[in-house]
Amino acid sequence: MRHAHRSLWNTLALAIFVVMVFPIFWMVSTAFKREDEVTSLTPTWLPLHPTIQHFRDAIHHPFFWQDVKNSLIIVCVTVVISLALSFLAAVALAKYRFTGRKAMILLIIGIQMLPGAGLIIPLYVVLAKYHQVNVLSGVIITYLTFALPFCVWTLRGFILGIPKDLEEAAMVDGSTRVGAFVKILLPLVAPGLVATSIFAFITSWNEYIFARILLNDQARQTVTVWLSFFSGTQRQTDYAALMAASTLTAIPPFVFFLIVQRRIAFGLTAGAVRG
Amino acid sequence: MAVSAETTRAWSRRRPLSRARVVRASVPYWLLLPVVVVLGAILGYPIYSLVRLSFQHYQLFELIRHKGQYIGLKNFGSVLHDPVFWHTALRTVIFTIANVGLTIGIGMLLALLFVRISTWVRVLLTAGLVLVWAMPPVVAVQIFNWMTNPQNGVLNYALTQAHFGDYFQHDWMGSTLSQLGLVTALIVWGALPFVAITLYAALSQVPNELIEAAEIDGARSLRVFFDVTVPIIRPVLLILTSLSILWDFGVFTQPYLLIGQPHIHPGNYLMGIYLFEEGYVKTDFGRGAAISILMLAMVAVMSVAYVRRMLKVGDVE
Numbered sequence: 001m002r003h004a005h006r007s008l009w010n011t012l013a014l015a016i017f018v019v020m021v022f023p024i025f026w027m028v029s030t031a032f033k034r035e036d037e038v039t040s041l042t043p044t045w046l047p048l049h050p051t052i053q054h055f056r057d058a059i060h061h062p063f064f065w066q067d068v069k070n071s072l073i074i075v076c077v078t079v080v081i082s083l084a085l086s087f088l089a090a091v092a093l094a095k096y097r098f099t100g101r102k103a104m105i106l107l108i109i110g111i112q113m114l115p116g117a118g119l120i121i122p123l124y125v126v127l128a129k130y131h132q133v134n135v136l137s138g139v140i141i142t143y144l145t146f147a148l149p150f151c152v153w154t155l156r157g158f159i160l161g162i163p164k165d166l167e168e169a170a171m172v173d174g175s176t177r178v179g180a181f182v183k184i185l186l187p188l189v190a191p192g193l194v195a196t197s198i199f200a201f202i203t204s205w206n207e208y209i210f211a212r213i214l215l216n217d218q219a220r221q222t223v224t225v226w227l228s229f230f231s232g233t234q235r236q237t238d239y240a241a242l243m244a245a246s247t248l249t250a251i252p253p254f255v256f257f258l259i260v261q262r263r264i265a266f267g268l269t270a271g272a273v274r275g
Numbered sequence: 276m277a278v279s280a281e282t283t284r285a286w287s288r289r290r291p292l293s294r295a296r297v298v299r300a301s302v303p304y305w306l307l308l309p310v311v312v313v314l315g316a317i318l319g320y321p322i323y324s325l326v327r328l329s330f331q332h333y334q335l336f337e338l339i340r341h342k343g344q345y346i347g348l349k350n351f352g353s354v355l356h357d358p359v360f361w362h363t364a365l366r367t368v369i370f371t372i373a374n375v376g377l378t379i380g381i382g383m384l385l386a387l388l389f390v391r392i393s394t395w396v397r398v399l400l401t402a403g404l405v406l407v408w409a410m411p412p413v414v415a416v417q418i419f420n421w422m423t424n425p426q427n428g429v430l431n432y433a434l435t436q437a438h439f440g441d442y443f444q445h446d447w448m449g450s451t452l453s454q455l456g457l458v459t460a461l462i463v464w465g466a467l468p469f470v471a472i473t474l475y476a477a478l479s480q481v482p483n484e485l486i487e488a489a490e491i492d493g494a495r496s497l498r499v500f501f502d503v504t505v506p507i508i509r510p511v512l513l514i515l516t517s518l519s520i521l522w523d524f525g526v527f528t529q530p531y532l533l534i535g536q537p538h539i540h541p542g543n544y545l546m547g548i549y550l551f552e553e554g555y556v557k558t559d560f561g562r563g564a565a566i567s568i569l570m571l572a573m574v575a576v577m578s579v580a581y582v583r584r585m586l587k588v589g590d591v592e
Contacts, residue, residue, distance in 0.1 A: 092306035115525025117547035121563040122325035206411035257409035
């Protein structure tokens with residue numbers, strides 16, 4: 001009886017798996033299909049004559065490499081800055097008790113809840129004032145507005161997870177607080193740092209609206225903006241090339257997600273679920 | 276920074292204010308300083324500008340001169356007298372309720388299913404969900420765009436083949452309801468992995484003995500769920516619901532790109548798009564700022580519960 005139930009649930013779960021994954025399967029499958037299969041009224045599930053022509057088309061589409069480079073610059077600078085600054089703040093919030101701590105936590109949470117769309121107008125106006133429109137640094141500044149609070153909050157969760165005894169044990173052994181930090185805390189928090197930076201990387205890579213608003217020059221756009229305009233340049237959309245371009249855009253976040261797979265449920269809710 | 280272990284241990288005992296103690300007490304503030312300064316510059320200043328802009332006549336001309344003209348509450352008056360604003364607000368609220376309800380509802384069912392399946396199926400399903408999670412929204416939009424293409428999209432083909440009716444060359448962008456329905460499908464699809472996996476993590480914290488005890492007492496599974504499981508996972512449920520409300524209310528990328536610029540019109544605006552069109556496209560930044568403030572106010576009202584919960588979490592360690 002129990003066994004029968006289980007296989008019933010398993011079947012249902014497999015069906016859900018198929019439905020959820022299908023769009024991604026369809027993207028990759030289309031990207032490898034020959035032109036006549038893509039436009040056919042009766043779709044084939046798998047490419048009958050696999051071709052990488054569409055990937056070549058996508059790569060040779062104007063500004064692809066330039067925009068990938070822009071995305072990488074923006075994302076890497078954002079991650080490095082936000083990680084360095086937020087780590088210090090996270091240590092303060094996780095390891096010290098001080099006046100104003102609660103206010104600081106409230107601030108970090110509050111900022112994270114600001115809808116990005118609500119900030120496009122003032123950020124655009126302010127950045128225009130300081131000549132930061134249509135340059136990559138302007139976009140980096142806007143990405144820091146969400147990456148910083150996010151990193152502070154997530155890292156704080158990871159640091160909280162480190163047992164206090166370990167740190168104290170190191171101090172009893174005669175090392176200073178800084179020594180204890182470098183020897184004990186840093187190695188323990190390293191996986192948290194990696195996971196947090198990857199989350200920040202993915203959010204920045206996937207971002208669309210700020211990049212769309214701040215960068216008008218095709219040579220200065222990010223890869224998501226490039227992809228959003230991909231279909232618009234031809235009279236009839238070349239869906240196979242569009243799917244190849246989509247696959248290429250999705251590869252970096254996908255690879256990074258695989259790396260942090262196990263930490264995902266913890267990482268994004270670190271601090272939130274605890275307690 | 277170099278404080279000896281001696282002073283560190285003495286910290287708990289009340290001692291007269293010494294130099295070392297002052298230094299030590301100031302450490303967290305020094306650690307916080309960089310983040311506070313940067314956030315103040317890149318977020319505090321724009322938020323201040325937002326408030327100021329909303330009281331100003333500020334269009335392209337003013338943008339070039341970097342100077343607006345004070346006009347009092349005229350921007351707010353103009354927005355609040357705009358029937359498009361009220362229709363958009365109502366549409367966005369309904370849209371948000373539908374999206375959040377579906378996301379949390381289906382996410383909960385998925386999490387409950389997770390508990391009941393074999394390990395290999397669970398690993399497979401998790402991998403699939405993570406795959407979906409990793410998709411950039413713009414990529415997801417392009418996929419949905421292609422799947423719902425009237426001529427040779429796979430959705431019309433599949434629905435027709437499965438005898439759900441004649442969907443040959445059915446145009447999914449034909450009506451506002453259909454457009455927003457498709458956007459909902461896209462958003463729920465993209466949000467489910469996070470919600471389902473987080474809820475499953477919460478469910479696995481529920482002690483099995485509690486559920487078994489309730490079952491032995493003769494409680495039905497539905498009652499066990501609502502009386503035992505839900506109270507335990509309530510904090511997580513509350514957080515997920517609040518976050519979903521915030522995201523869905525301010526959503527821009529998915530509706531803007533999936534419906535497509537040529538098909539966007541005041542009749543199918545959502546709040547994020549209304550703001551974008553009125554403020555950025557029409558370069559009326561003053562009015563756009565007023566819309567932003569009204570939008571932020573609505574979001575603030577909806578998320579009071581979330582902030583209170585998070586503050587509690589910040590307290591308990």
